[in-house]
Amino acid sequence: MTSPSAPPPGTPRERGATGSLFGRGSWLEAQRITAALRKETVGGALLLLGTVVALIWANSPWSEAYAGLRDTVVGPRALHLDLTLGQWAADGLLAIFFFIAGLELKREFVAGDLRDVRRAVVPVFAAIGGMALPAVLFTVVNLTSGGDALRGWAVPTATDIAFAVAVLAVIGSHLPTALRTFLLTLAVVDDLLAITIIAVFYTSGLALLPLAGALGVVAVFGVLVQRRIRSWWLLVPLAVIAWALMHASGIHATVAGVLLGFTVPVLRSRAAGGPEAGPGMAEHFEHRWRPISAGFAVPVFAFFSAGVTVGGLSGLVTSLEDRVALGIVVALVVGKTLGILGATALVSRFTRARLDESLSWWDVLGASLLGGIGFTVSLLIGELAFGAGSERDDHVKVGVLLGSLTAAVLAAVVLRLRNRTYRRLHEEEQRDDDGDGVPDVYGGPTQEPSGSA
Template sequence: MSESQNRSTLFARGSWAETARISDILRKETVGGALLLIGSVIALVWANSPWSDGYTALRDTTVGPASLHLNLSLGTWAADGLLAIFFFVVGLELKREFVAGDLRDPRRAALPIAAAVGGMAVPALVFVLINARTGEGALAGWAIPTATDIAFAVAVLAIVSTHLPAALRTFLLTLAVVDDLLAVTVIAVFYTDELAFGPLLLALIPLALFTVAVQRRVRSWWILLPLAGATWILVHESGIHATVAGVLLGFAVPVLRSEKAGGPDAGPGLAEHFEHRIRPISAGFAVPLFAFFAAGVTVGGFSGLSTSLRDPVALGIVAGLVIGKAVGIFGTTYLMSRFTRATLDSGLAWLDVLGVALLGGIGFTVSLLIGDLAFGMDSLRGDHVKVGVLTGSVAAAVLASAVLRMRNGAYRNIALAESRDDDGDGIPDVYQR
């Protein structure tokens, strides 16, 4: 066998079923991304208007039962409660990818996992190098520039109107999902100040009951919601960020009709049902409302913006998102190509990978969450963090748009080839070769 035949292909086209599923998810995330942008803009305008005190008062309004230590501000409810819904969908999606998606093949899973790790390690390193001598607890924000916001990234793609090839869209979504899992792991390990083992152990009881119920294909909300709520409350009480409960609950849901069958031919399980029900709530309500409460920072005009960006923490965030993410994702992908002797799929260029890597620098949702955990929602440095996240995300979006627009003609030709269905069976011919 020749050397060229031995080589694997990076970003090779997957199955039609997986491509159609990814396309459906990204369409929903596009709507969610648009709502996220709207919520963020409203928050920024309100927080910098003469009525900014009203925004602060609304965000700091406390509701909830004090007896359960849940008398929380609306901003905290958004970060701890609404984002738990988002991370529940992340758990469902990640399990779906590795149980029934194209990425159940370790060879296909290796690239987005490695790229996600590289896309977190390099931005963290960039932040640490910039803030090594800053002091004042600045290094607590090392994880802020490590996250990728898939909803924001997909919204940028919709605005650019690029016909991004299916393989690159799958790569971007999978990378972002793995990135979210790593982010919630970082939150649990590095941003837990005090751990209460009692509530944490008690949380295993409703989590186990929830697992048994979904494994038995129970769909009754009056059974599952109380168990999920009890798990969330106990995890919140333990000191671990409550979004971890969302991921654990998502992992518990069966992807296939029979997990013991060991393959996608067993048919869809409850994960697909829950994803169809919960993703619109996550993308259309939970994440935009979190963005509304998290993005409202008083900038103070150009001078205030300049002052914020002179803070090494904000500078480290911007550099981490714009430079670190691009170098981490692109560099890891290139190194895998070099060491595995893999080649890019025909029709793609390394410039395409750079464009997707720059899209990975759109941090936003999880970056804002980690910033609040690292420095506090109402602190001066917390405001600088928000300015850094917003500036870095917008800069990464602009650069990614410029790169991807350069290749839009090539993407249009690829999309045309991928959509051709001469035999009229509903499956593009290119997926049947």
């Protein structure tokens, strides 16, 4: 598959130019993306482990023990925080995950390659296409379903980057840096849109006083971190109070994690030597909290959320008879792929951007299929839409698991076929003939932007 608008063979073109789709970007950004993907790979493996354990336990003779553990209520009733363990995982632990997402979002748009609008346009439009088309397909499939089926329109819109990167690790692909960057930044923008959907469409009974209190505490947290205060005994209690007030406001409590992440400065202050002197507070917090998010919070959420009793092949067929589950499978596999691929093709068609010479549209297809792996946020939206533990929520889980598995298998097939090309590109990217410590394809060291955002 080649670009219909690509220049004829032999036409000179600068590798990684701004006008190319999936251009190489800067060396510093490539290093950061590579490090982030390694961490996501470990997180994805733990996420997969938590999911498998939950599925096995929920479909074993001891399934009642699993349900009893998940539904155990703990927490102070006086503060309306008497939640089940499953709710604590979804509302509490995922706030850590969304805090990291907030840090990543700000990092990308302040100091990453996405601070350049021309580079940002591709993953932004791809993420929008990858969320809009699945929502449309789900709605079309469920137009005549009746009841509350249409409340699940947002379930198949999210991409789980940890699972997607774990698939890459399993198949042993040498995916080019530019495409890996695209996949990660696409997922970051995807997270922002998913957070917005949760805050706008899945909020009921808004209480203004607790909301105002939560925003006030977030503002205090922001003032402290802008002053470069890192004292955990001060910041952590403030974050917990902001989370509790957001929970009481009716807005999903994980939104507090995102807002707190947005307040953290990305670049070092000039007084501390500027960005050249080392990482800013956002990187410091991400380094401290990402292992907790990827190694504990998200796998525990998966353990409590993925445990659906399928009931064998007959149970799987019964679940898919509900158009909600069928719509999710179609939206994840077809909608996500065509949405991401189609939006990218439109950018190529109607702008001067052209696919980078090191890539083909088969690579974009593989990345688009990976975008159909939805899990963490999809399961969360399913619980918000239909109620945790409800029959339809169980069908949502079946749809998410089956759709994600199908997308992963198809992506693995496409990327395996490209594996030899990926390996050749990877070896070429690592060449450093001039010995300056930076691969030759980047043209030399690149400085980070100055400032203290």
